[in-house]
Amino acid sequence: MSAQWPSEPAEAEEIIQPGPRVTAPEIAMRSIVKRYGPVIADDDVDFDLRPGEIHALLGENGAGKTTLMKILFGMVQPDAGQILINGEPVEFKSPRDALDRRIGMVHQHFMLVPQFSVAENVVLGSKSFWGPRLRAAEIEKSVRAAAQQFGIHLDPVQRVGDLPIDVQQRVEILKLLYRGATTLILDEPTAALGPAEIEQLFLSLRDLSSSGHSVVIITHKLSEVMDIADRVTVLRHGKVVKVAERGTFDKNDLATAMVGHALVEVTSTPHEADTRECRLMVRDLVVKGDKGHTAVDGVTFGVQSGEILGIAGVEGNGQVELAQALAGLRHPVSGKIEFNGRDITRATPRELHQYGVSIITEDRLNWDLIPELTVAENLGLSEVASGGYVKRGLLRRREMRVNAERLLHEFDIQPPLPQLAAGALSGGNQQKMVLARELSRQPSVLVVAQPTRGLDVAASEFVHRRLLELREGNCAVVLFSLDLGELLSLSDRVVVLYRGCIAYGGPVGQVTTAEVARAMAGTGVAS
Secondary structure (H helix, E strand, C coil), rough: CCCCCCCCCCCCCCCCCCCCCCCCEEEEEEEEEEEECCCCEEEEEEEEEECCCCEEEECCCCCCEEEEHHHHHHCCCEEEEEEEEEEEEEECCCCCHHHHHEEEEECCCCCCCCCHHHHHHHHHCCCHHHHCCCHHHHHHHHHHHHHHHHCCCCCCCHHHCCCCCHHHHHHHHHHHHHHHCEEEECCCCCCCCCCCHHHHHHHHHHHHHHHEEEEEECCCCCCHHHHHCCCCEECCCEEEEEEEEECCCHHHHHHHHHHHCCCCCCCCCCCCCCCCEEEEEEEEEEECCCCCEEEEEEEEEEEECCCCCCCCCCCCCCCCHHHHHCCCCCCCCEEEEEEEEEECCCCCCCHHHHHHHECCCCCCCHHCCCCCHHCCCCCCCHHHHHHHHEEEEEECCCCCCCCCCHHHHHHCCCCCCCCCCCCHHCCCHHHHHHHHHCCCCCCCCEEEEEECCCCCCCHHHHHHHHHHHHCCCCCEEEEEECCHHHHHHCCCCCCEECCCEEEEEEHHHHHCCHHHHHHCCCCCCCC
């Protein structure tokens, strides 16, 4: 049975032929050790992957999951240990060596060239089309045949930069299958997908597994592990603490193994609508996207003090542009944004900070931090911009460092080194650093996008508690998240964006997960 993807239906005369039965190798990693200076990322780790299984790799931020899989893919060299393929010791010096053994990896941040077509990205780096000239017609024909073989509906001539995120993910997977990969490693594959896209991805992975492919999924989402995994390996502080077969674990078992103690799920009690102050008001907002299209089309909503408004939607339906407009990073074409009755439609991020608005975007590397500056400097950016930590034109670095040490401890940012370059932190710890800076300001309004993307279950629980504390302190929170469970557990009200319009919404107590998911997918959209 071929992998099926949600996309345009095949033409009536098209017949999708099932792909050939493959045989993935049995993979064993033995006593793997990887050090980064004094930090041990992987500490004597054993990991096994059976032919045709879907294996989830779990652990907190910094537990060593991605490092372990980068070693298997040849991107990182271990300091000790051994990799065995069907019992034969192998040594991978580069990803090319791993691909030669039919092992491929799809990274959390895709390795695609936006300016190239689907076909060009799929064959990029392949020896099949080396020559004095790029044979476009031959490439497109070959890629189209491969997509048909695996049931992946893609147009080989489309420009990758024009494709939504879930379709780009298909390109990455097809790129590996095209090269003959029978073992796929997926790093946080659902981070940018909505419920419908996740469901279809999992159907496809099951089909690939049933055809003989092996799959490793690195994820923080325990509900997804329960849905998809045949087996689970849990890492904590670089060591394996649990290996379990399907049917022998539940979410509580896995969470306890990841963090070393039981966790209590954080949920809010939604506030009933009342006459509290409307802190943030958005009226008939129209915002253009980067390509000149209307990304936000006449959106109107208000957020009261002490309320969390959740914004749901599949990526690419206007959430990014709306969040950037609220954050002063993109000017609307028309409409109005008001803060406590003040027109802030064209306010800059610095002005918004002065008014008491905190901003956390979904693109931390471009907007929220400066990788070359130290952790202490990044944690002090907001205060420095408003005149803090400055005396007679000089930075008060000791005061900045003391504050940084407090926030590093409070938000459990690892390693807790104020003078370390922010770019040296893992993605999850960079996220915690940005959250520490903005949440600690006690803002009147918080605009936050994907706050727990890349965070482990314990860090996510901590962030959820802080968001609820801000709400109880009368902060108005606009929460953008692709995690529907997160939105429904934290928000007082939720609205769904579809093609730039509000397609559905209401108080959390009056909406259902199924209705929200249907609206996100474009069905059941309000007229």
